[in-house]
Amino acid sequence: MHRAIGERDLAETAVGEAAARDLFRDVVLAREFDERALSLQRRGWMPGYPPFRGQEGSQVGAAHAMADGDWLFPTYRSNAMQLARGVPASDILLFRRGFAEFHSGPDVNNFTQAVPIASQLPHAVGAGMAMNYRDDEHAVVAYLGDGATSEGDFHEAMNFAGVFDAPVVFLCENNNWAISLPRERQTASDSIAQKAEAYGFEGVQVDGNDPVAVYETVGGALADAREGNPVLVESLTYRQGAHTTSDDPERYRPAEEDLPEWRTADPLERFETYLREQGVVDDVFVAECRADAEAELDAAIEAAEAVDAPDADDVFDYVYAERTPRVDDQQRWLTSYLERHDPQQREF
Ligand SMILES: Cc1ncc(C[n+]2csc(CCOP(=O)(O)OP(=O)(O)O)c2C)c(N)n1
Numbered sequence: 001m002h003r004a005i006g007e008r009d010l011a012e013t014a015v016g017e018a019a020a021r022d023l024f025r026d027v028v029l030a031r032e033f034d035e036r037a038l039s040l041q042r043r044g045w046m047p048g049y050p051p052f053r054g055q056e057g058s059q060v061g062a063a064h065a066m067a068d069g070d071w072l073f074p075t076y077r078s079n080a081m082q083l084a085r086g087v088p089a090s091d092i093l094l095f096r097r098g099f100a101e102f103h104s105g106p107d108v109n110n111f112t113q114a115v116p117i118a119s120q121l122p123h124a125v126g127a128g129m130a131m132n133y134r135d136d137e138h139a140v141v142a143y144l145g146d147g148a149t150s151e152g153d154f155h156e157a158m159n160f161a162g163v164f165d166a167p168v169v170f171l172c173e174n175n176n177w178a179i180s181l182p183r184e185r186q187t188a189s190d191s192i193a194q195k196a197e198a199y200g201f202e203g204v205q206v207d208g209n210d211p212v213a214v215y216e217t218v219g220g221a222l223a224d225a226r227e228g229n230p231v232l233v234e235s236l237t238y239r240q241g242a243h244t245t246s247d248d249p250e251r252y253r254p255a256e257e258d259l260p261e262w263r264t265a266d267p268l269e270r271f272e273t274y275l276r277e278q279g280v281v282d283d284v285f286v287a288e289c290r291a292d293a294e295a296e297l298d299a300a301i302e303a304a305e306a307v308d309a310p311d312a313d314d315v316f317d318y319v320y321a322e323r324t325p326r327v328d329d330q331q332r333w334l335t336s337y338l339e340r341h342d343p344q345q346r347e348f
Contacts, residue, residue: 010278014216017280023060023211024275025289030056030080031268032293033089036301037079037096041245045305046097050076054209054240055173057267060084061214062141062171062235065222069138071109073124075117076244077173078143082110089300098310100318109138118148121157121170128166132228139167139225141218146186147178149195158232162199165228169221170196172232173208175239176259180252196232208237209267238264312338 010020034053041049052059055077063084066072074082079092087108094102095113103112111127114120124142131138148154149172161168172192176183189195196203202224206217214235221231238259242249257264275281316323316331 010212010275010280013212014219015212019064019215020212020275020278020280021285023064023215024271024281025292026060026064026080026084027056027211027268027271028286028289029089029293029296030060030083032290032297033079033083033092036297037093038241038245040093040301041096046093048245049096050079050244051241052077052080052239054238054264054267055175056080057211057271058173058208058214058235058237061211062143062218062233064211065215065219066141067138067222069109070222071111071124071127071138071140073111073120073127073140073142074113075120075143075145075148076113076115077145077175078113081143082108082113085110089297090303093300093304094307097304098314099307100314118144118151118153118157120144121148121153122160125157125160125164125166125168128161128168128225128230129164131167132165137226139169139222141169141171141222143171143173145178146172146174146176146183146192147181148172149192150186158196158199158230161230162201166230167225167228168230169218169225170230170232171218171235173235173237175237176257176263177239177243177249177253179243179247180249191234193232193234201230201232203232203234205234205236207262208235209262209265209270211267211271236263237267240264240266 010017015023031053034051034056037049038051040046059078059080063081066085072081072085082092083089085108087110091102103110111120111123121142121144124140128140131140142157144154158170160166161170174183174192178186191203191205193203193205204217204221207213217233221233224231272281272286312334313331316327319327
């Protein structure tokens with residue numbers, strides 16, 4: 001497994017000083033985004049929010065390893081990746097508020113965030129196969145959680161990727177929890193990475209709280225994928241917060257996790273300490289990153305709040321390309337419910 005922080009000088013890694021500062025800047029931005037988005041949800045501005053606190057280092061490291069033209073197939077959890085790929089923070093917030101059209105930001109190759117677990121994976125492999133047919137040299141990163149590895153879609157996608165040499169990196173962010181189900185109850189395999197072997201390609205583990213190691217590992221995996229060799233990367237990290245704002249992890253999470261310290265370490269604090277030791281960042285730079293992140297989020301929230309609230313009926317427009325009778329029934333039910341109970345609730 002690839003672990004760098006504290007074990008290697010930055011000069012020995014594939015990340016130069018300027019690139020390390022860029023990584024740090026985006027990890028700070030991701031943390032600021034996550035905290036501000038949580039507060040917005042708490043004051044009722046959006047219906048729900050899935051925090052990614054603890055996973056910023058993994059997501060930013062992976063996003064920086066991608067080429068601009070590569071495609072990301074994200075989930076609800078991977079907003080830090082989208083942010084680091086250049087999706088405006090206001091778009092991510094508006095998407096979470098219920099505007100489907102803000103799903104990926106202009107000119108960024110991101111597929112829509114998947115909420116049905118693992119459903120993005122066959123799509124991602126299909127996109128990779130299409131790249132092969134078109135002689136397109138780009139690759140795909142298919143993001144998933146540890147829970148997704150129990151879905152049939154995961155195994156079908158892995159099988160197709162192996163058979164058709166699809167240029168796909170499966171980035172499994174193992175944050176140790178799938179809502180209340182711990183990793184050891186998810187699979188009896190020793191690792192998630194080893195599942196790749198059954199499909200004829202490589203699986204690797206990486207310290208997901210080390211953005212440098214993730215950058216190197218995902219970068220190497222993307223290079224292999226472009227040669228027709230898919231890779232499964234298991235990024236070992238930890239979900240510090242709740243599954244979503246509807247969840248209470250105190251109901252199921254032990255007070256003390258039986259995990260090594262590096263696994264639950266805060267990626268932001270750890271990276272900052274490392275970069276200070278390496279002489280790559282100082283007080284001035286760290287303060288500047290924080291101030292810039294705050295200003296960026298101030299502006300993003302102002303822009304997002306200036307958009308009128310979505311209408312409750314929008315929910316029904318994006319389920320299928322064409323309406324089904326059942327969706328029509330559900331819309332009629334909601335309309336009559338809101339008229340009877342609370343007409344004001346037509347807006348969030
Ligand atoms: C097909 C499907 N089954 C069940 C759910 C309910 N559900 C939402 S999130 C989740 C757990 C996912 O865990 P994991 O894949 O580890 O991702 P994480 O939330 O940790 O990022 C489940 C079971 C769903 N969204 N889709």
